[in-house]
Amino acid sequence: xxxxxxxLPTLSVQxxxxxxxxxxxxxxxxxxxxWYKQESGKGPQFIIDIRSNMDKRQGQRVxxxxxxxxxxxxxxxxxxxxxxxxxxxxxxxxxxxxxxRGTSLIVHx
Amino acid sequence: DTGVSQxxxxxxxxxxxxxxxxxxxxxxxxxxxxxxxxxxxxxxFLTYFQNEAQLEKSRLLxxxxxxxxxxxxxxxxxxxxxxxxxxxxxxxxxxxxxxxGVTEAFFGQGTRLTVV
Numbered sequence: 001x002x003x004x005x006x007x008l009p010t011l012s013v014q015x016x017x018x019x020x021x022x023x024x025x026x027x028x029x030x031x032x033x034x035w036y037k038q039e040s041g042k043g044p045q046f047i048i049d050i051r052s053n054m055d056k057r058q059g060q061r062v063x064x065x066x067x068x069x070x071x072x073x074x075x076x077x078x079x080x081x082x083x084x085x086x087x088x089x090x091x092x093x094x095x096x097x098x099x100x101r102g103t104s105l106i107v108h109x
Numbered sequence: 110d111t112g113v114s115q116x117x118x119x120x121x122x123x124x125x126x127x128x129x130x131x132x133x134x135x136x137x138x139x140x141x142x143x144x145x146x147x148x149x150x151x152x153x154f155l156t157y158f159q160n161e162a163q164l165e166k167s168r169l170l171x172x173x174x175x176x177x178x179x180x181x182x183x184x185x186x187x188x189x190x191x192x193x194x195x196x197x198x199x200x201x202x203x204x205x206x207x208x209x210g211v212t213e214a215f216f217g218q219g220t221r222l223t224v225v
Contacts, residue, residue, distance in 0.1 A: 034213055043200055043216035089151050096142065096165065097214050099151030
């Protein structure tokens, strides 16, 4: 069946560096995508979303890029901080949000 | 309205007992979703409601699981005759669905179920 997956299960960066988290999706009918941040013991926290009629969207310190040709999504975090350490999920949305495994981001001070 | 609220936050129960969780969505949201999450995995879809109608159920939702949203506001998820394999975090999310499409889904903090 269709699935959402992440390329890297763990990403380690130094504080102040930029982080890039990647996500591949396979359902070409998905028209909406969301990035979530999840800290240990908490529910997923909405970060940023993008619709399929866009290829880039920027938020505060975060940018999401969507490449529909290769079905790829990325989350860029500028000037990564220790508080950014968490698991990041991308969710694709055809009629419900469907999640992949997630990428653990570790920020070293 | 401060967001999606789930109760209880933690539940420990003995195998074979029934448990019920509650979710209060963001008040103006007409869609409500239930997910289950185990350690190291992403949330897995269980079921969703649009207003009071349950529109989709996953194969993960066995006969021991039942969800309701009687007035299109809060929802309950009941697990009967719990098994150790039911131990997980149960997450609720809500969103809006209009002719313009869906909006972002916001999650609650989850209910951590431990079956002993």
